[in-house]
Amino acid sequence: MKVLLTAEQIQEGVNSLAQRIEQYYQGKPVTLVGVLIGSIVLLADLIRRLNIPLRVGLVQARRYRGRNTQPGPLAIDLEVLTAEVRGRHVLLVDDIFDTGQTLWELIPQLDELAPLSIRTAVLLRKQGRKQVDLEPDFVGFEIPNVFVVGYGLDYDDMYRNLPYVATLDNEDLK
Numbered sequence: 001m002k003v004l005l006t007a008e009q010i011q012e013g014v015n016s017l018a019q020r021i022e023q024y025y026q027g028k029p030v031t032l033v034g035v036l037i038g039s040i041v042l043l044a045d046l047i048r049r050l051n052i053p054l055r056v057g058l059v060q061a062r063r064y065r066g067r068n069t070q071p072g073p074l075a076i077d078l079e080v081l082t083a084e085v086r087g088r089h090v091l092l093v094d095d096i097f098d099t100g101q102t103l104w105e106l107i108p109q110l111d112e113l114a115p116l117s118i119r120t121a122v123l124l125r126k127q128g129r130k131q132v133d134l135e136p137d138f139v140g141f142e143i144p145n146v147f148v149v150g151y152g153l154d155y156d157d158m159y160r161n162l163p164y165v166a167t168l169d170n171e172d173l174k
């Protein structure tokens with residue numbers, strides 16, 4: 001395992017994300033919607049740095065299955081979203097923007113719930129992978145095209161608890 005972003009670097013990145021988000025939503029009713037499961041660590045850190053009134057909700061979008069680092073089909077579940085969205089601004093929060101498919105497919109489904117706007121925030125954005133006509137609005141870090149774990153990101157549901165972001169070596173991929 002090789003550390004790509006230390007815990008300290010991540011905390012600085014989240015501070016900067018929070019500052020930009022706080023400024024943008026000043027005076028607006030906002031609901032942060034985290035994409036399960038990978039976003040939960042970022043979401044928990046982010047909301048505690050936002051000094052604005054906000055609501056929090058969750059949706060589920062799963063792509064990676066078990067010990068597979070290649071993307072599989074996407075399953076979206078909005079049933080878990082109990083927070084109010086209608087008439088509010090929505091900030092979708094995810095761990096990483098890779099091909100962009102997840103947020104690209106989530107946005108029109110959330111839009112049916114009649115929010116005032118939908119913006120997106122991600123901790124990481126992988127370079128050279130984008131497959132959709134969408135740019136995340138708030139990005140913590142640009143990273144190279146490598147498979148990463150930690151700070152919410154998993155491999156076979158492991159490593160989410162690491163306070164840093166790391167790449168896996170071949171011997172970790174078993």
Ligand code: 5GP
Nearest residue numbers: 038097098099100101102146147148153154
């Ligand atoms: P996208 O739909 O943008 O291609 O991928 C977004 C989702 O794929 C993320 O929410 C994350 O769950 C998963 N993903 C993409 N790249 C990585 C990666 O490098 N490591 C891990 N653990 N998950 C990833």
Ligand code: MG
Nearest residue numbers: 035036037038
């Ligand atoms: Mg995810």
